[in-house]
Amino acid sequence: xxxxxxxxxxxxxxxxxxxxxxxxxxxxxxxxxxxxxxxxxxxxxxxxxxxxxxxxxxxxxxxxxxxxxxxxxxxxxxxxxxxxxxxxxxxxxxxxxxxxxxxxxxxxxxxxxxxxxxxxxxxxxxxxxxxxxxxxxxxxxxxxxxxxxxx
Numbered sequence: 001x002x003x004x005x006x007x008x009x010x011x012x013x014x015x016x017x018x019x020x021x022x023x024x025x026x027x028x029x030x031x032x033x034x035x036x037x038x039x040x041x042x043x044x045x046x047x048x049x050x051x052x053x054x055x056x057x058x059x060x061x062x063x064x065x066x067x068x069x070x071x072x073x074x075x076x077x078x079x080x081x082x083x084x085x086x087x088x089x090x091x092x093x094x095x096x097x098x099x100x101x102x103x104x105x106x107x108x109x110x111x112x113x114x115x116x117x118x119x120x121x122x123x124x125x126x127x128x129x130x131x132x133x134x135x136x137x138x139x140x141x142x143x144x145x146x147x148x149x150x151x
Contacts, residue, residue, distance in 0.1 A: 062093050064105060071116070071151060073127055075144035080127050082108060082116050092118035092125050094132075 063069055063083035070084040080094035090108035104125060106118035116127040126133040129149050134142035 064091060064093070067091055069150075071127075071149070073129075073132060073146045073150075074148040075132050075146055078132055078142065078144060080125070080132050082127065090116065092116060092127065094125060094127075 062079070062081050067083035067085045069081055070090065071082040073080045077098070078094060078096055080092065083091045083093055085091065092104065092106050092108050094104050104118070104120055104123075106120040106125065108116050108118045114128055116125075118125040122137050124133075124135045126135070128146070130146050132142060132144050132146060133140060
């Protein structure tokens, strides 16, 4: 049903040859109208390079193939996603927003008490709805409050 509705809207937009766009002049109270081709208006614009989770959710590009986004978190400096595969396997995907560190991709053995824990080598990644902690050996190297959480 949704696909049919989207197809109908898309067909309507492409069949409509032109639209009027109005802009209010700064010097007066009048509007100036110009005729624009619908195809020009519908051109694909480059996506923002922001690292917000809304964009990640939209594109779902951080999850490995054959998985889907299960949880997403964003801290001031990091992103963290829990991706789910068929059969219930959970995968932690996370990294620094500035791209200077490698992205982590580690299996989450269990989800107890709303806490996702992934281990890669001697590094543990602990994600809760309120906090992201990264512990290397016995030293906490990241301890950041979660600013955005999506279930």
